[in-house]
Amino acid sequence: AQSVTQPDIHITVSEGASLELRCNYSYGATPYLFWYVQSPGQGLQLLLKYFSGDTLVQGIKGFEAEFKRSQSSFNLRKPSVHWSDAAEYFCAVGTNAGGTSYGKLTFGQGTILTVHP
């Protein structure tokens, strides 16, 4: 069965500093990987996705993530954090539900990002 681990429950950074959120996955086949962001009391917003091809993927709001198969990782990065980036971030691995026409997501526990001015 697939699983996703986000080792950091809570990260604090200063505004303008760089950010890296870690994500490790376990999945037997080619993974389909996603990062989502959730502001308090809101739904999840898709930041970026990796299906195949270039292992460095760009997303919205200046985020990027790098897929490293050898390390089973899909870490999220941003070169300069803004106060509005404070939120909870979820990494997810997508699977095809038994060859059907829909997929399922397995989420990590989430990482809460606090941004200090």
Add this chain to the structure above:
Amino acid sequence: ETGVTQTPRHLVMGMTNKKSLKCEQHLGHNAMYWYKQSAKKPLELMFVYNFKEQTENNSVPSRFSPECPNSSHLFLHLHTLQPEDSALYLCASSHGAHRPQYFGPGTRLLVL
């Protein structure tokens, strides 16, 4: 209106009440999902509907009853809930396998 919408956004109900949550997707997707998000717990997939047919029920108690009249609408009927059912209920939709899911804003449910 675009994306995935959910109503109501907030709901307070007693344990003997009956209420329904509504989700509507305007994306032309074929699959719709209900998730439960509780504090300090990972997202729990509750139900999946694909082309209006229920394909997954992850051991959800019968006090939660989903309904999918068409590919654009999804309901979650609630009755005789328990306080531990208080959570954020999220609806999502997707199109095809290996595609991202798009989420609604959620319904914050409080059971007294």
